[in-house]
Structure formats: C-alpha cells, structure tokens
Amino acid sequence: MSHMSAIVAIDGPSGSGKSTTARQAARRLGFGYLDTGAMYRGVAVACLRDLVDRHDAAAIAARTRTVSLDISTDPDDQHLLVDGIDATAAIREPYVSAWVSAVSTNADSRAELVRRQRELVAGGRFVVEGRDITTVVCPEAAVRVLLVADPVRRMARRAAELGDAVDAAALRDQVLRRDKDDSTLVNFTDAAPGVVVIDSTDLSIEEVVGRIVDLAREAGLA
Numbered sequence: 001m002s003h004m005s006a007i008v009a010i011d012g013p014s015g016s017g018k019s020t021t022a023r024q025a026a027r028r029l030g031f032g033y034l035d036t037g038a039m040y041r042g043v044a045v046a047c048l049r050d051l052v053d054r055h056d057a058a059a060i061a062a063r064t065r066t067v068s069l070d071i072s073t074d075p076d077d078q079h080l081l082v083d084g085i086d087a088t089a090a091i092r093e094p095y096v097s098a099w100v101s102a103v104s105t106n107a108d109s110r111a112e113l114v115r116r117q118r119e120l121v122a123g124g125r126f127v128v129e130g131r132d133i134t135t136v137v138c139p140e141a142a143v144r145v146l147l148v149a150d151p152v153r154r155m156a157r158r159a160a161e162l163g164d165a166v167d168a169a170a171l172r173d174q175v176l177r178r179d180k181d182d183s184t185l186v187n188f189t190d191a192a193p194g195v196v197v198i199d200s201t202d203l204s205i206e207e208v209v210g211r212i213v214d215l216a217r218e219a220g221l222a
Helices: 018-029 036-049 057-066 094-099 107-121 133-137 151-165 168-182 205-218
Strands: 007-011 032-035 069-071 080-082 126-130 143-148 196-199
Touching (some): 007 018, 007 133, 018 032, 018 205, 032 036, 032 107, 036 057, 036 069, 036 080, 036 094, 036 107, 036 126, 057 107, 107 126, 107 133
Parallel strands (some): 007 126
Antiparallel strands (some): 069 080
C-alpha cells in the first residue's frame, strides 16, 4: 500500500474555496489537515523579516532551506510558527500575499517545501490542499480533486474573507495575479488524469464538502 494511500488531495486557484472545504472535510473524516499555502506564506514572512530582496531567487531559496516551520495539522486549531515566532495572523496580511509569489514561483523553494510536505503527511490520514497536491506532492493520493469556480465568484469569496483589509486592486492582485504567476510552475487549472473536477461556483461549502466526503468513502477511507 502506498504511503500516500490515505490522502485526500485538493488543488485549486485562489478563492475556489479549497481551504474552507478541505478543513471541513478533514473535520468530517477525522483526518489531519495540511494547508500547504501557509508554508509558502511562512517562508515569505521569514524573508520579509530578514529583508531578503524579492528578486534574489538564490537568497529566497537559501532562506527556504533554513527556515523552521511549525505548522498545525489539526483542522480545529490552525497555527504556524516561523522560526519559533507565531505568524498565524501575519501570513494572511496583504503585504505577505503580495510577496508570496516570489516563493511559490521559485523552483528551488518549491522543491524544498514539497519535500517537507511529503514528510509531514507520509503514512498518515490527511486532507491536503494547495496548487500542486494532486500532481506533485501526493500524486498517489486515494482521492484527488481539482476545485474550480468562476473568477468573479472567486474574487467575491476572497473579498468576504478579507473584509475591509484590502482594496479592489489588491484583491485582484491576490487572486488573479497570483494564479497567473503560480501557473508558470504548476498547472492547477487543468485536471490531471484521475483527478475529479468539482465546480463550486453554484455550490455551497456544505455541498462541496459532502461530495469530497462521498469520494473518500467510495475510496474506502471512511
């Protein structure tokens, strides 16, 4: 049996609902939950603290290799410590969102974080979400899902999450530019063979979670 056989892998663009969906699905299944995007954001926080030049790919890669990321896999208690300092709130700040593509588009940084992500979930029962989970991190997962949604709906969802913390231009940057940047290294818009596509545009979170839980049951995970 594969060491990734008890994994539910969920990919999708910004605002597709994958974080909320994955967390609730993990809760329903009694699984751990890994938000891989938080790890990229954690590296961005470390780089910002150290005043790393966002255009210095080698320096970003080097910081990725040395940073300590203590990330919770409890869907009911999410936290992230970056080099021992709580960054749970900081990683959601607009200035971090504006910086994180410098990490996620860095091939060496991505390779290092993929290695850590695989180590975190190997042999366990997890719902893992991100952009390259179904194809790179956990391609042998028992359930692989690509969660998509209309861009207008995705931006509305992200706006609802952030409230007044970000203006329209920054919101578009967070959602659409980051998708475009990350797609230079990772294809998270087209489903790989064996990946189930769920369009959440007109579905509630509960409906999407229900479909994912059903897929997990069909695969013998629950």
